[in-house]
Amino acid sequence: MLQLVTLVTISTFHFLFFPSGKHVCTLGAKAFGAMSFVPNSGPLNSDQDEELVVLDSSGRMFHFSRLSARLLAEASAGGGAPKSTLLASLKRRMVTQTAQLDLLKEATEEAASASIQLVAQWLPTLTRVVVLAATIDGAATVESWEVCMDRSEGNASGGAGQAQPPRCTHRGTLPPIEAQSHEGTNSASFALVPQSTASLPFDTVARVAGTSVEWWAAPPLDASAAGDAVSSESPVAWALAGAWNDENGNGAVISGLAVVSENAVVAALLDGTTIVQLQAATATVKSEEESAPCTVAIAAPGFRCLEVLSLGWRRRCTTQASCGAPASKPTTKTTRRLASCGFLRLMIPRRVLVRS
């Protein structure tokens, strides 16, 4: 407690009297829009360098290269080179701004009322990142950037202060949300769906707004290639994309989309660019004693469960991830009451489920 009080006191003092740069920091202001690590393509070990892409809320993109877990560990342990030297080495590897998403810049300057949503995701090719930036102003205009960075080039460009322009970019727009057919046009949410196998030609951008889920191949975002919209009975809150193992345990990885509505979680499976099945209400989240879900996530490959957090309670919902199969009965297990809506247990590893 003493340490916490000390930390808060020091931080507050520093914040009040030593603001960085010419700008005044504002507590509660949105500083970052999104960030994503670049997965390593080789076997994971502590010596692997890693890369990180960060977007701030004004659309500036930063690329961090050669983040070494080994150096971080050494700096923490104080072994090897002096800690100050190691930290200085790490900071030198942080590249400055590499791109500017113009739409976001314009949005922050001219459309103060517009909310901004960013989705950044490294694709399974491990050579590029797709950034989907959208302003939610009733029309849900979208700026899509495809930023291509070769891994070897990225590693070689780690000099501090060296601006690295994106190798290739693409801008597209999604058709505006039809306000008359949706509720809450300011609640659109987007998700990037990764490829599940190499045979799938497209990655997918999904948009949920009101009660509909729409998707497009990305990039480019071709409005004419939009799939048929699927609907939920109640307004949807989020779309989250991911990949998980199928229910039969054969190890197949399936890309899919989870949509959270006010009182249900639905999972949409993707076959190429087509949602082949929408499992409505695989789990009823809302009940008399529970409020709407706070958040939800889909597992990385190797996991098969989807968990949803309601305010105060956690429920585990098993997703059925095979096309045409009957909807699985949700496995609901309330394990403990939570003090606040701030906890999400993600996925249960298959090996744990097998043991049980």
Place this chain on the structure above:
Amino acid sequence: MAALPISLGPRLGAIVDGSAVLNTYDISDRNMSSGPSVQIAAPVEHVAWSATGTYAVVADANGGLNFVLESGKLLFRHALVKVESGV
């Protein structure tokens, strides 16, 4: 009702609450006991685990990137973004 910052690493899940405390949980622990935690000096906006799972990067609302080790130790904070005044 905004989505909360979360991130899943190969071994740990990162969960953030409104008071900007980062908790790490062993994803193989069915009892979901809390792992080490760290206090970030500003509200957390994003969390991302490294692919190796040995550290996480926590973006805070004051424009800082906090490098947090698996052990829950805050290694250092890198000021990246100058947050514009809301005035």
